[in-house]
Amino acid sequence: MVILDHINMPGFAGHNPLSGPKEEQFGPRFPPMSDAYDKDLRKLALAVGQELGFAEKIREGVYCCLGGPNFETIAECRMLNSLGVDAVGMSTVPEVIVAGHCGLRVLGMSLVTNKAVMDYNSEATASQDEVLQAGKDSARFLEKLIALLVQRIEPNNNVS
Numbered sequence: 001m002v003i004l005d006h007i008n009m010p011g012f013a014g015h016n017p018l019s020g021p022k023e024e025q026f027g028p029r030f031p032p033m034s035d036a037y038d039k040d041l042r043k044l045a046l047a048v049g050q051e052l053g054f055a056e057k058i059r060e061g062v063y064c065c066l067g068g069p070n071f072e073t074i075a076e077c078r079m080l081n082s083l084g085v086d087a088v089g090m091s092t093v094p095e096v097i098v099a100g101h102c103g104l105r106v107l108g109m110s111l112v113t114n115k116a117v118m119d120y121n122s123e124a125t126a127s128q129d130e131v132l133q134a135g136k137d138s139a140r141f142l143e144k145l146i147a148l149l150v151q152r153i154e155p156n157n158n159v160s
């Protein structure tokens with residue numbers, strides 16, 4: 001998934017990587033996040049995916065960062081789904097907030113490794129083994145995608 005936007009759930013409870021003393025040279029105290037994921041880089045990622053024949057595998061979506069380390073309950077998955085969340089993880093967002101704060105253009109991508117359990121009649125449960133296996137299964141695909149993407153990103157793309 002190419003990350004279109006995020007929800008920083010730990011941020012709602014006051015956990016934010018920008019909390020604490022302000023270091024003026026890195027960025028503003030109250031940075032915007034409405035442009036956290038660079039539009040041109042998102043377009044490029046989708047185009048490169050299409051060029052490699054992976055259009056079916058790649059979607060844009062909203063990533064929600066939770067604190068973990070447990071996987072979600074069914075009620076939590078249902079709530080997140082109703083909030084417009086497409087994928088859930090336990091990382092990525094703090095790094096993106098820090099990068100955006102210091103003016104970097106950000107491209108975020110997340111490998112969706114398992115289906116959320118949304119049904120009380122389901123016997124399925126999330127498992128770390130499944131997550132790690134899905135990562136291994138997609139390694140080659142990700143390698144191709146990232147290699148071509150990196151080639152296509154213009155040199156000095158961070159200079160505005």
Ligand SMILES: O=P(O)(O)O[C@H]1O[C@H](CO)[C@@H](O)[C@H]1O
Binds near residue numbers: 089110131
């Ligand atoms: O945060 P993302 O990248 O989605 O990965 C998640 O995957 C692992 C749990 O399966 C954890 O390391 C968590 O960070």
